[in-house]
Amino acid sequence: MGLLQKILVLFVGLILAFCFYSGNEDFKPEMLKGKRVIVTGASTGIGEQMAYHLARMGSHILITARTEAKLQKVVAQCLELGAASASYISGSMEDMAFAQSVVRKAEELWGSLDMLILNHVSPSNFSYFNGDIAHMQKVLNINFLSYVTMTVAALPMLKDSGGSIIVVSSFAGKVAFPLTAYYSATKFALDGFFSSLRQEFVMQNSNVSITLCVLGLIDTETAMKAVSGVVQSSAAPKEECALEIIKGGALRQREIYYEYLSTKIPLLIRDWAPNLLDYIIQMHYNVEKLKD
Numbered sequence: 001m002g003l004l005q006k007i008l009v010l011f012v013g014l015i016l017a018f019c020f021y022s023g024n025e026d027f028k029p030e031m032l033k034g035k036r037v038i039v040t041g042a043s044t045g046i047g048e049q050m051a052y053h054l055a056r057m058g059s060h061i062l063i064t065a066r067t068e069a070k071l072q073k074v075v076a077q078c079l080e081l082g083a084a085s086a087s088y089i090s091g092s093m094e095d096m097a098f099a100q101s102v103v104r105k106a107e108e109l110w111g112s113l114d115m116l117i118l119n120h121v122s123p124s125n126f127s128y129f130n131g132d133i134a135h136m137q138k139v140l141n142i143n144f145l146s147y148v149t150m151t152v153a154a155l156p157m158l159k160d161s162g163g164s165i166i167v168v169s170s171f172a173g174k175v176a177f178p179l180t181a182y183y184s185a186t187k188f189a190l191d192g193f194f195s196s197l198r199q200e201f202v203m204q205n206s207n208v209s210i211t212l213c214v215l216g217l218i219d220t221e222t223a224m225k226a227v228s229g230v231v232q233s234s235a236a237p238k239e240e241c242a243l244e245i246i247k248g249g250a251l252r253q254r255e256i257y258y259e260y261l262s263t264k265i266p267l268l269i270r271d272w273a274p275n276l277l278d279y280i281i282q283m284h285y286n287v288e289k290l291k292d
């Protein structure tokens with residue numbers, strides 16, 4: 001059998017396996033009814049859309065981000081859409097005391113928690129790594145350490161409820177891209193930490209699921225502004241992306257890939273022909289358009 005056929009057989013096998021696994025249990029919106037859910041980074045983008053989906057499904061929602069005015073609007077919209085309840089708490093995830101206080105607020109509101117959706121991210125742009133260690137530290141705090149801090153604070157409640165942690169990562173947390181060194185580092189860190197924790201939960205019979213979300217380019221305002229001109233790639237809709245994340249979390253899946261083929265196929269190349277993948281990635285960059 002030639003190499004090409006082998007790859008083809010492997011590929012078809014993977015698709016069949018995917019269809020089989022994903023067909024095992026069906027998602028039903030009722031799964032989220034009355035569930036108590038924290039969504040971070042929910043003032044805009046994918047987080048905002050997740051809040052709206054959860055509201056339609058009848059969840060209790062606590063959202064957070066820095067911008068209070070935006071959070072107020074999202075809460076009002078959630079109540080209109082049918083949320084069982086909706087509240088917000090504003091502050092920066094650069095501060096670990098704030099990260100803990102978000103979980104404390106959920107405890108005050110509900111005395112319990114079913115789902116922790118970690119989604120916020122420090123704003124970033126495409127630029128060459130400029131050796132700014134203070135910035136690296138800051139981005140690590142916001143994109144990584146606050147995720148760990150909230151997980152630690154929420155674990156007692158999640159263990160009691162048999163709850164779920166949903167970690168929103170990126171394709172850039174599985175495959176390194178140029179011009180995103182700060183961001184990529186934090187997303188790889190999430191994979192390392194939460195994939196380790198997932199195994200420990202199994203070994204310790206702790207009934208808390210962890211879903212890592214590997215997202216390709218999504219059409220949020222921030223992302224569209226950041227890539228404009230620099231990366232040639234089509235973006236997937238944030239509304240559908242938000243729903244896929246919630247589905248994966250509710251079904252307690254290990255990982256979700258969105259969009260599936262455009263994130264999953266390159267991963268096959270990653271481990272077998274990394275130089276080829278680097279080359280393909282660099283072809284999609286238009287560095288002349290870099291803002292400085």
Ligand SMILES: NC(=O)c1ccc[n+]([C@@H]2O[C@H](COP(=O)([O-])OP(=O)(O)OC[C@H]3O[C@@H](n4cnc5c(N)ncnc54)[C@H](OP(=O)(O)O)[C@@H]3O)[C@@H](O)[C@H]2O)c1
Nearest residue numbers: 041043045046065066067092093120121170218220222223
């Ligand atoms: N869009 C994409 O193409 C894409 C691709 C792959 C992965 N993802 C991942 O998907 C998630 C959501 O992305 P998105 O595009 O929806 O982002 P976004 O629209 O920029 O939203 C980011 C959210 O995080 C909040 N935030 C920013 N800095 C914060 C801070 N210091 N403390 C607390 N909250 C802060 C923002 O609100 P405030 O500014 O009000 O604080 C906002 O609500 C991220 O984890 C991102 O890495 C996105």
Ligand SMILES: *[C@@H]1O[C@H](CO)[C@@H](O)[C@H](O)[C@H]1NC(C)=O
Nearest residue numbers: 124125127130132135291292
């Ligand atoms: C992009 O991010 C880098 C690293 O933080 C920063 O030094 C630079 O000023 C930013 N550039 C733009 C155009 O925002």
Ligand SMILES: *[C@@H]1O[C@H](CO)[C@@H](O)[C@H](O)[C@H]1NC(C)=O
Nearest residue numbers: 161162163164206207208252
């Ligand atoms: C774990 O939690 C889920 C969701 O709360 C529940 O459906 C399942 O029965 C629990 N499993 C065990 C072994 O307790």
